[in-house]
Amino acid sequence: MYVAVKGGERAIENAHAWLAEARRGDTRVPELDVAQIREQMALAVNRVMAEGSLYDPDLAALAIKQARGDLIEAVFLIRAYRTTLPRFGASKPVETADMRCDRRISATFKDAPGGQVLGATFDYTHRLLDFKLAADGEVPPAAMAPAQAGSVPHITEFLNRDGLIQTEAPSCETPPDLTREPLEFPANRALRLQALARGDEGFILGLAYSTQRGYARNHAFVGELRIGRVPVEMEIPELGFSIEIGEIELTECETVNQFAGSKTAPAQFTRGYGLVFGQTERKAIAMALVDRALRWRELGEDNLGAAAQDEEFVLSHCDNIQATGFLEHIKLPHYVDFQSELELVRRLRAEAEAVAKEAAE
Template sequence: MYVAVKGGERAIDAAHDWLAEERRGDPEVPELSLAQIREQMSLAVNRVMAEGSLYDPELAALAIKQARGDLIEAIFLIRAYRTTLPRIGHSRAVDTGAMRCDRRVSATFKDAPGGQVLGPTFDYTHRLLDFKLAAEGAAPVARQAEPTEAPTPRITEFLNRDGLIQDEAHSDETPADMTRQPMEYPADRALRLQALTRGDEGFVLGMAYSTQRGYGRNHPFVGELRIGAVEVEMEISELGFDICIGEVTLTECETVNQFMGSKTEPAQFTRGYGLVFGQTERKAISMALVDRALRWEELGEENVGAPAQDEEFVLAHSDNIQATGFLEHIKLPHYVDFQSELELVRKMRREAEGSMKEAAE
């Protein structure tokens, strides 16, 4: 006697209870606070803010805690929450030229106004496990220099002064917003940059790496990488002027790329651009490389068929929430479809066997 499986609802509730218990782990071990995650897992928090497209370290920390450290799951939680928020207004474009830089390096000039500032980077750490961290209690204190009040002009502006680098046209046009309008190809550059900045770090990194290895090579140098805080301003129409509503930490990368010139343009350097929430250096550099690769058409370059030059391929597959959802959905029941294929394969085998038998006779 066969009894169909029932009780999906009870199974789901039980699974959620178990998940909650697992999330907490051993109750003998103190529970993580959001402040601990925010302060000590800050790069994870930054990634969740960047790919979740919501700048809120506290919520990102909560998402990471709830997601048991699965960052894509945490990004998903943030995205789902973000969609429910009303849009009260729009900020002005931030001025990254006025950034208070914690870090600022250029690969193209040994020194430049504003200087090279290493900042809190892993770059020259030797990747040796620091067993002292296994013990609790240490609160290291870094030496502090005098903060500079002088502005930190962008490196690419020096090149621009001599016409050596392509000028980027200024536009006050409101960019499209892929979270409010369906994606449409071809996408303009602003839309591509939006897709890349919230795209999966691993995907964008892989695409960028592929250009470096020759699939659509575009000879990049990091013209400048800067990380720091910028003010966010909003125009209050009732007041008739802008007010600062807070500040965000951003990572900005401008690459300087070779350009051999075309029939209409002399040889000149060109740019790739990356701008990402938080200290997210790998992502910002990757974004700049992929941005540059996607600009082949506007710069009159050849499409060599490289994956990173293929706008629809890159943009349609960069979102990890879409990707993971669709990938994981294949574990949902598909037995109706499977049954229809099973019948078809059986039928085709019967017919093939029949005709083989006929041929043998």
């Protein structure tokens, strides 16, 4: 039976009007503006930029306001907006070795050249609620010290000099872009890194944690974690030269993992890599661990059947917009689908009853 369902327009309109009122909350409390969210909820803004895969702090802050703080809904808004933008081109690869670091730490080398720079970190806080923040608080200015000039070298470069760690081969190949072509397997590392960089922080975190607990063996050290700003440069065809088109904040994590080697090549440390928009270090570390786990084939390791080694599993499920789109669609009207299920179950029961009756006679 075909059932056309119409109606609900007024209910939908009124639901959206109530949503707008609820978003505003108690009107005796001052309204948040977008700049306040951008400045004071910066890490939420960073997460929305990273998973929305669009670097624009003002837009991310607006999305958070519109989504009432539901960050996945905010990511959804950013992804939808992104599709309306014409693509001007691709940048040159950013050079993170030239990053102006706000933070740069190594868990492997205490005396790393350039030093251990903590930056504005939650590390070493006591995780006690600070009730002073509930009242208006004047913040004393941060301390300053003379900065050393020049860029801070990557720590893996030092290991590399001695041949102790795998080299990353540079290439000029145009990387695949999953926003342009559908994901196909097997995926190469470039595609995996793109998917992980925009993947859900919680999902990537859980997978990374599973590798630490023994599901895929790749004991990782954080060789280096850095957060800071890099310029973005692009070739401009009408000018015939490249210019900087802006500057973005990035978090980069390089892990140093256990060895690969063979009869012909001596043992070497291997690498995992995480690079994420904004100050997003939990995500960057997790990304590096999952990147490393997914490299089992090229490094000649065994597939232990762990989830984090299964690129189809990881890449097909790490996108929270795809996931939530499919998950949440089941709450929308399925009256017709369900009606056919209902008829089927009634028929099966009727048939079973008839068989039982016949057997009894």
